[in-house]
Amino acid sequence: MSASRKCPNCGQWSRWTQNPADRCEHCHSVLDPVAVYREQARQERREKEDKRLSIEFIQINPDDPGYIKFFKRIGLGFQIAFVSIISFFLWLIALLAG
Numbered sequence: 520m521s522a523s524r525k526c527p528n529c530g531q532w533s534r535w536t537q538n539p540a541d542r543c544e545h546c547h548s549v550l551d552p553v554a555v556y557r558e559q560a561r562q563e564r565r566e567k568e569d570k571r572l573s574i575e576f577i578q579i580n581p582d583d584p585g586y587i588k589f590f591k592r593i594g595l596g597f598q599i600a601f602v603s604i605i606s607f608f609l610w611l612i613a614l615l616a617g
């Protein structure tokens with residue numbers, strides 16, 4: 520593989536190891552801004568997914584009185600519906616972006 524890349528900033532050829540973090544030897548700008556952007560977007564998406572997975576669901580305690588269980592079940596139902604919708608949109612966005 521060719522190990523050099525033309526700098527998008529100054530137009531000089533620089534050594535390139537196909538790493539998104541590689542910088543121009545002449546002006547120190549990023550050699551592959553698209554790869555850097557993509558890498559950042561991927562990391563942000565991963566962080567969002569981590570947050571999504573850490574949503575705490577309402578715990579229904581067997582000792583709770585009947586009406587508390589009833590309201591908790593409704594709350595849990597909304598939570599599950601909400602997470603499902605968010606998951607669906609995240610999937611859709613990932614599908615459209617990919």
Ligand SMILES: [Zn+2]
Binds near residue numbers: 543544545
């Ligand atoms: Zn440069």
